[in-house]
Amino acid sequence: MALMSFSIFSFNGSLLGKLVTRLGNVSDGCWIRLCLTLLGLLLGWWIVRKLRGNIRTIGVAFMIVMTLRVALLGNPISWMVYRTLLSTDDVGWRQNSVIAYGIAKDAKHRTGFRNLAVGSSQVEALFGRYARKHRDMGMFSMPGLGPIDYLLYKDHIAAREPDRILLYLSESDLARRPAFSAAKLGPPQRGYWVTLFRELGYRAFWKDAGGILAEIFVAEVLPEYKYSFVFRGLWDKAIGARKALGKVEVTNIPDDKLLEIHLKRLATTLAEENIEGQVAVVRTFIRFCEEKGISVVLLEGEYNPLALSEENLRLNRITRARLEGLADQCPHVTFFPRNTFARFGTSDFRDGYHLEKDAGYAYVERLVAHLDPAGS
Amino acid sequence: MLFNSLEFVGFFILVYFLYRLLNHRWQNRMLLLASYWFYGSWNWKFLSLIIISTIVDFFCGRGIHGTEDPKRRKLLMSLSVTANLGMLGIFKYFNFFSDNFETLAASFGWRVDDVTLNVVLPVGISFYTFQTLSYTIDIFRRKLQPERNFINFALFVAFFPQLVAGPIERASRLLPQVRAPRRITGEGIRQGLWLICWGYFLKVLVADNLGKVVERVFATEGLSSGAEALLGVYAFAFQVFGDFAGYSNIAIGVASLMGFNLTTNFLFPYLITKPSEFWKNWHLSLSSWLRDYLYISLGGSRGGKWRTYRNLFLTMLLGGLWHGADWNSVAWGAYCGAILVVERVLHAGLPRFPLTGIAARIWFGIRVVFMFHVTCLGYLIFRSQSLGQAWHMLGRILFHLAAPSDAWAYYLGQIIFHSWLVLMVQLFQARSGDVRTVGAIPAPLRFPLLVVVIYLMVIWGEYGAHEFFYFQF
Numbered sequence: 005m006a007l008m009s010f011s012i013f014s015f016n017g018s019l020l021g022k023l024v025t026r027l028g029n030v031s032d033g034c035w036i037r038l039c040l041t042l043l044g045l046l047l048g049w050w051i052v053r054k055l056r057g058n059i060r061t062i063g064v065a066f067m068i069v070m071t072l073r074v075a076l077l078g079n080p081i082s083w084m085v086y087r088t089l090l091s092t093d094d095v096g097w098r099q100n101s102v103i104a105y106g107i108a109k110d111a112k113h114r115t116g117f118r119n120l121a122v123g124s125s126q127v128e129a130l131f132g133r134y135a136r137k138h139r140d141m142g143m144f145s146m147p148g149l150g151p152i153d154y155l156l157y158k159d160h161i162a163a164r165e166p167d168r169i170l171l172y173l174s175e176s177d178l179a180r181r182p183a184f185s186a187a188k189l190g191p192p193q194r195g196y197w198v199t200l201f202r203e204l205g206y207r208a209f210w211k212d213a214g215g216i217l218a219e220i221f222v223a224e225v226l227p228e229y230k231y232s233f234v235f236r237g238l239w240d241k242a243i244g245a246r247k248a249l250g251k252v253e254v255t256n257i258p259d260d261k262l263l264e265i266h267l268k269r270l271a272t273t274l275a276e277e278n279i280e281g282q283v284a285v286v287r288t289f290i291r292f293c294e295e296k297g298i299s300v301v302l303l304e305g306e307y308n309p310l311a312l313s314e315e316n317l318r319l320n321r322i323t324r325a326r327l328e329g330l331a332d333q334c335p336h337v338t339f340f341p342r343n344t345f346a347r348f349g350t351s352d353f354r355d356g357y358h359l360e361k362d363a364g365y366a367y368v369e370r371l372v373a374h375l376d377p378a379g380s
Numbered sequence: 381m382l383f384n385s386l387e388f389v390g391f392f393i394l395v396y397f398l399y400r401l402l403n404h405r406w407q408n409r410m411l412l413l414a415s416y417w418f419y420g421s422w423n424w425k426f427l428s429l430i431i432i433s434t435i436v437d438f439f440c441g442r443g444i445h446g447t448e449d450p451k452r453r454k455l456l457m458s459l460s461v462t463a464n465l466g467m468l469g470i471f472k473y474f475n476f477f478s479d480n481f482e483t484l485a486a487s488f489g490w491r492v493d494d495v496t497l498n499v500v501l502p503v504g505i506s507f508y509t510f511q512t513l514s515y516t517i518d519i520f521r522r523k524l525q526p527e528r529n530f531i532n533f534a535l536f537v538a539f540f541p542q543l544v545a546g547p548i549e550r551a552s553r554l555l556p557q558v559r560a561p562r563r564i565t566g567e568g569i570r571q572g573l574w575l576i577c578w579g580y581f582l583k584v585l586v587a588d589n590l591g592k593v594v595e596r597v598f599a600t601e602g603l604s605s606g607a608e609a610l611l612g613v614y615a616f617a618f619q620v621f622g623d624f625a626g627y628s629n630i631a632i633g634v635a636s637l638m639g640f641n642l643t644t645n646f647l648f649p650y651l652i653t654k655p656s657e658f659w660k661n662w663h664l665s666l667s668s669w670l671r672d673y674l675y676i677s678l679g680g681s682r683g684g685k686w687r688t689y690r691n692l693f694l695t696m697l698l699g700g701l702w703h704g705a706d707w708n709s710v711a712w713g714a715y716c717g718a719i720l721v722v723e724r725v726l727h728a729g730l731p732r733f734p735l736t737g738i739a740a741r742i743w744f745g746i747r748v749v750f751m752f753h754v755t756c757l758g759y760l761i762f763r764s765q766s767l768g769q770a771w772h773m774l775g776r777i778l779f780h781l782a783a784p785s786d787a788w789a790y791y792l793g794q795i796i797f798h799s800w801l802v803l804m805v806q807l808f809q810a811r812s813g814d815v816r817t818v819g820a821i822p823a824p825l826r827f828p829l830l831v832v833v834i835y836l837m838v839i840w841g842e843y844g845a846h847e848f849f850y851f852q853f
Binding site: 061062064065068069072218219222226228229232236237239242243245247248249363364 | 386793
């Protein structure tokens with residue numbers, strides 16, 4: 005079955021069977037790229053054999069690195085092995101989604117969606133069921149995927165060729181400090197980093213810019229560093245680190261406990277100082293979509309009403325004004341505030357952030373009916 | 381500013397760039413400023429201690445050399461010793477002695493007001509005070525001419541690669557290198573780069589990863605099984621070696637890039653068979669300092685075997701105190717002194733079996749393993765949070781070694797994974813007797829080894845800029 009859209013949450017399977025099936029999903033372009041890489045390696049080794057002295061030694065070292073890189077990270081088979089052997093509990097949510105993406109980026113994927121929902125696990129909870137039933141709805145979601153990731157994955161999102169991108173955003177995304185630690189896990193940006201840093205040049209970011217820049221630079225140059233979590237995860241699994249260290253299985257936390265964690269997070273991690281920078285990033289992404297001829301729908305996101313404190317309501321007023329402002333400035337952007345398509349209560353949420361599937365499905369049905377009345 | 385921080389990388393690139401542009405005179409001035417900046421980035425206020433130590437010893441050195449009056453020479457020498465040890469005493473030992481005096485007084489029923497200094501320990505104070513002390517002592521012993529140029533002397537005291545955690549350099553070795561123009565050779569750069577690379581490997585891969593195991597084991601007082609406790613001590617053995625030898629290697633490597641040749645500080649401390657060999661392989665610059673300025677001053681081996689035993693024991697006891705103002709360090713020092721005395725006693729009394737071939741190798745292996753455990757027992761005392769914990773953990777190791785645990789396989793895996801390459805490289809180096817360069821490694825293994833070192837460092841390195849262990853001394 006070809007992958008219709010990318011979401012880490014849609015991968016749950018057994019070992020060898022999945023591996024073989026997934027190999028069938030690898031795109032032709034990826035196989036051709038792999039063959040060319042292998043040919044390049046063979047040529048490299050052949051040339052190195054002809055060299056003499058110190059240059060040969062350096063050449064051998066270089067070829068060892070390149071061969072290891074292709075064997076460990078540069079082919080779909082190894083990613084499928086990692087996906088099969090490692091779980092979210094072994095490496096973490098975002099890391100596991102990066103492994104899933106390591107496969108998905110090489111897979112045959114459908115393009116030309118009418119609507120593509122982009123965002124975090126909230127988006128998966130909201131659009132997941134609908135997207136699996138309707139082929140014109142696609143998804144690009146990863147745990148914690150926030151505005152900065154829109155820019156990091158912008159080419160990959162655009163490659164799905166959607167007519168419309170749906171961004172589900174609220175103060176829980178825009179008032180949160182950007183997850184720069186995850187930035188190094190994104191796809192290679194090459195020259196785009198310069199633009200990215202200019203765009204992100206607000207105080208909160210530059211406070212620890214040196215470390216972040218260095219980390220991202222090293223991750224760009226050395227994919228082994230970027231994906232070190234894979235090898236660490238494999239090793240930790242081999243020696244039973246999780247059991248030995250008594251680590252909590254993040255996928256096994258009961259909903260009530262999760263609710264407690266989320267409510268605490270929503271009460272402590274949102275701050276007005278982050279909004280300016282986050283909105284700037286969203287604006288840049290919107291501009292990118294405009295250049296690509298993709299329209300954008302900004303849906304004001306929601307979370308469990310239990311977390312709607314005075315402070316969060318104040319932040320909500322600020323972020324809503326900013327999102328409305330974006331829609332006013334850009335003709336290809338539409339904004340829908342909360343309660344436009346559904347009014348959610350506490351019972352509609354399974355924890356602090358994520359909607360129950362039925363509630364999400366009903367919301368998306370009404371949204372799509374509104375966006376595309378003829379096709380609904 | 382830590383060697384394993386981004387700040388230091390930027391700092392050193394800038395310093396090195398300027399260094400290559402300037403002539404010798406300006407190189408020294410720039411290095412002095414850079415060294416003060418390096419230290420000041422940690423705490424500007426404590427820079428004054430280095431400057432005081434520099435001024436006092438510069439003028440004391442000249443004064444001692446400039447007079448033949450024994451009284452005046454002794455007075456100036458006392459001034460230097462008092463100034464240096466006084467600073468060390470106030471900033472490092474005052475609270476320790478004050479607390480213990482209070483406890484002792486309380487045990488007699490006397491009430492003494494709590495007098496504690498609310499100051500942090502200035503980084504590297506134990507290192508640079510010993511370095512400057514050796515300068516005045518050498519002049520006093522007429523082994524050294526005083527330095528005439530203040531900038532040169534100040535740079536000798538504050539030279540940034542070895543300022544905060546050694547190697548403790550002698551004036552007779554470092555000052556001539558400060559005075560004369562340095563030659564930067566291809567071999568020096570190659571050696572420097574290898575030492576820096578190997579030093580970072582030891583720090584970010586070996587020490588900081590095994591540090592997590594050590595933290596865990598020593599934090600769970602009374603909870604760890606015997607096997608876990610034993611593995612925790614093994615992990616500490618490699619952590620402390622990786623941390624300190626790593627720092628020394630980076631220091632020597634950085635200096636080597638600038639044409640300086642610093643003292644080798646670590647050889648093969650876990651491939652030895654006798655306690656006395658440990659101090660010929662571990663923190664050489666400190667052990668030779670203790671030998672030359674403490675052991676010999678106490679009388680050395682002159683005056684019969686009992687005095688020799690006493691001097692050995694006292695030297696190591698004070699060496700232990702140098703490592704930390706706490707009873708664990710004192711007990712560790714006493715332990716080191718005691719095993720050196722025991723070795724001396726047994727050396728004369730034990731029969732010898734001349735072995736050859738495979739039997740000799742097996743016997744050597746047994747002795748190395750035994751000596752490693754003797755060293756580890758010392759580490760257990762040294763690393764424990766209290767002597768009670770050390771005693772408790774020793775009991776677990778001796779009497780509850782096989783207690784069930786989930787963690788022991790994980791700890792063992794971590795220790796093997798993070799120490800195998802260290803042991804392999806050490807074996808090659810020990811065979812060739814050359815600890816400094818990768819040249820000690822056979823040619824076909826050299827580049828693959830570098831690739832493996834860098835690969836492991838990139839993938840498994842801990843990049844949280846963890847402090848070096850020896851900073852607390």
